[in-house]
Every structure is written in C-alpha cells, then in structure tokens.
Amino acid sequence: MKFKRTERIGAIVKILSDNPNKIYTLSYFTEKFNAAKSTISEDLLVVKNVFEKLQLGKVITISGAAGGVKYIPKTSKEENNSFLMELCEKISSNDRILSGRFLYLIDLIYDPTVVAKVGKIFASNIDYSEADYVVTMETKGIPMALMTSKAMNLPLVIIRKDIKVSEGPTLSMTYVTGDNSKVQSMSLPRKAVKPGSKVILIDDFMRGGGTIKGMTQLMTEFGAEVIGTGVFITTSTPTEKLVDDYISLIEIDTEGNEINVKPNLKTFNYEYREDEIEEVMEHADEDEIDE
C-alpha cells in the first residue's frame, strides 16, 4: 500500500500522540508506509513543526543505534492558565460544599478529560527523565496518576490500604496523617517496585502531607527513591507540610467563611495575569458557605 504525504503525516501524528515518550525508529515508519528514509525524514520535520507551532508538545529526535523520534507531552502557558482557571471556577461553585465543609470533587477528579490534562501538566512540570515508576495510593488519585504514567510512559504502581494476599508477599506499614489524628496502613506487593528504583509520587489531595510522607517511607522500605511529587490540590493550612519538595496545581483555603480556590502560582515558572487571578477570586468570594 502506498501513502500520500498528507496521509503519512496524519498517521505519524496519531502514532506518536497515542504513545508519548515511546521511541519509534525511522525504519518503523519506512516499513509501515513503504517509503524511503529521506521521505520519512521530511515527514518528521513537518510533524515536528506542527507540534511546535500549535504548542501541542515536543517531537524530538534521538540519534544513535537506539535512536528514532519520540513525542514529549508539554502543555503551554495559555493551556495551563485557561484549564486551571476553569477548574478553580468549577471547584468554588456553591453546590460543591457538603456539610462538614467537605468539597464534592469526584466528578472532576474522575473526569477522563480533566485527568488527561492534569497528567500532561504533571509531565510538563516534573522531571521524570530518570524515573522508573509513577506511584499513587488508592483510590481518588488513581485516575490522574494513570494519566501521568501514560504521559510519562512509565508503569503505574498503586499502594493499597488493606493487605491483599492475592498479590503475593506484601510489605505493609502504618503512617500517621498530617494532623496526627489517625494511624493508617498501606501495603504493596514486594514485586511491585524493584530495589534501586526512582519514583514519582502522584496524589489528588494534600492537607498536612502525612500520606505523601508515608508513601515516601514505604518507598524507602523498597530501596526506592522519590525524585518528584505532584499533588492536584493542597490546602493553604497548615502552611507547614510534612514534605517540602512537591508541586501542586490548585490551592484551597477553607478556613474562613468563604472557600477560596486559586491556581498554585509557585508550581509554574511564569507569572499569571493579575486580572485572571482577580476574576477567580471574585467568583470564589460570591460563594457563601451554607451551614
């Protein structure tokens, strides 16, 4: 079968885009499209250009014997801005506030489109070049951790709260929540993480940092090292967390009468426009807690 240039380019984009961080050799494409190396090289230049021009991520060339091309997901400043602002507006909506001052968030953190974007943002802002696994703890962080592992092309590891005998020999330990109020347990099969590994931790929510600290200790028990941590939402208090080396996308303040939700500026190395932040804050101010 023969392919036109436009068809080859469409197909290359689809293949690279579906498989982030996976290296494809030039011969993979020459065989698939029954085309010369020079033809595919020209196609790849166009593909690179598409990704750059539309800020869809990066397509890079790796030289050498194991060489080829791969697609690295990267979100743009504009994309992060509008996505996080929109999320903050949704989160600060009045009907999310439950009695006990909890926020109903599972429709957002299970939404495949939202978590796909969150995964790409984590992959754009955490250095995973040396990582072997993405690690999360059940349950609510799993969807975004999976999408992060997809963007990073790394296996996902899920720490369980209970011991599951059906997974073989398992390492279990307890940890204390950030506010010292509870002792929780976590467990993971011995086979799940190889000694000497480097891991990225992902979780949906952090108040005191007890869970992330516990996960870090569990990794130490496996002889593994945490080299990056991504949290979706952090609370503004306590200001002192049990962990300090993490990025978080959204900060929530539920201490006062209003719930304030804002994108976490510290995470990104660029400034938000003042009016964008103002807009979100104003919106949040309108929401009175109904108790």
Add this chain to the structure above:
Amino acid sequence: MKFKRTERIGAIVKILSDNPNKIYTLSYFTEKFNAAKSTISEDLLVVKNVFEKLQLGKVITISGAAGGVKYIPKTSKEENNSFLMELCEKISSNDRILSGRFLYLIDLIYDPTVVAKVGKIFASNIDYSEADYVVTMETKGIPMALMTSKAMNLPLVIIRKDIKVSEGPTLSMTYVTGDNSKVQSMSLPRKAVKPGSKVILIDDFMRGGGTIKGMTQLMTEFGAEVIGTGVFITTSTPTEKLVDDYISLIEIDTEGNEINVKPNLKTFNYEYREDEIEEVMEHADEDEIDE
C-alpha cells in the same frame, strides 16, 4: 498565523485523536487555522482517509446545527488478535503463579499502554451510544475503566468498598460474592449517578459474577440501567455466572494442573486463526504450577 495543508492535517489528527467522541465544528477548525470552510472540508476528507486506511478508528461527520466531526476509536481484528495473544502469553508465564494459585497481574492491569488498548477494545465492542456513565468498583479495574471512559467520552464513576462521609449523602448496600463465600459492601454518593441514567459496567476480573450482579443492583437503587458490561478476565469455572450479558476479553482456566489462558472468542464477531490459538495453548501447557 497561516498553516500549510500538511500542518493543518497533522493538527486536526492530534486534536481528534486526543478527544475521542467529542464533536468539533467546522468553525472550530476554520478559526483555529484561519482558513476557509472549503479548505477545512478537504482537510477532513484526508483525515478520514488516514484513519480508514490505517485502521486507526473512524472519523465521522455529524450534520445539522450541532454538527461537526468526531473521532470514534475502533480497534481492528489484527490489532485485537496480536494484542490479546501477546497478553495471554504474558499471563501464562510461570513466574506469575503465586502460592494459593493466584496470578500476579497488577503490572499488566495498571500498565497505561495495556489499559489504553483494553479501553479501546471495550469501546469497539460495547454499544455505548445511549450511555451516560462508565461505572467500576475500586481498585484494580479503575485504570481500564478510566481508559474506557476516555475512549467513550463518558464520565467515570467509582464505587467504593467503604462509606466515605466526605462525599456527602451516600447510598450503601451489601452483596454476596459469586461463590456465596463472602458478604461485601459497596457505596456510592447520591450525587454520582443521576436517576434515569444508562451505564456501562467495567471490571478487571469475574469468577462467579457476584460483584457485577451487586453493581447492577446498586445501579437499580439509583434508578439507573446497565446497558453493557465489559470484563477483562473471566474464569472458565463456574460456567454458570450470575450475569449473562457481558463481554470478556480473556478466559483463564486454573482448575487443572496447568493454567490455561486464551482470548475469549465469544466476544468478537470473527474467527481466530486456529494456529494462533494453538500457539497460545501450547505455551500455556508448558507452565506447570509450582506448589
């Protein structure tokens, strides 16, 4: 900014492919690429052709006021064949057999590449045209349920085993496992599923069918209807399951001395080549259970 045809086509493929089952209007693309409607229409014809020719799924046009184009993920026979055969080989590998005749599978069912493909296969073989949600029960089915919900462009709902007060008013019930050996509980916030909804159930493993039956009963309590069920692995015994309307991708027989793993032929409406099945079965026969 102006775009060349090849660039527009690359970009359209990326956008459609990243957002399955989402409708994009012609004007979305004319504005994005600063191009005439006729130009974009021609681009879309090329894009359709790429997807057809390389069996990457379908791009369809929806006419009318809410019209536009959307991408529907579809896996090809060849893709299903080679993917499931490869998985069956991996599953029947000797080092997966744990004491108690359990199989270690979490590296596979948490693998982002594996579950992305599983999600596309479910979306290709379950009719979700009227569905409102994809529903699963924690924990091991979550990754493949998320990828199914992404392919179907539907929200994901996760049933919890414990009651979580932090999610607001919650409906809880008990169910009996398929072999009548255990009573388990499941719970879901009232807000998670709207009355009158239609849902697709996804789970990683089914022996007797008790969990799927329990999930179906829970959906009835929500006034929702199950219109399709996808299970990754079923066991060959008991042959009589508590549910009958489901598709399953892989069947495991752990009753004899050997563990037999094979693609579940009933799921697909086409025949597997005899030699492909033979090959997998032979491989499985070599694995003696080490007890």
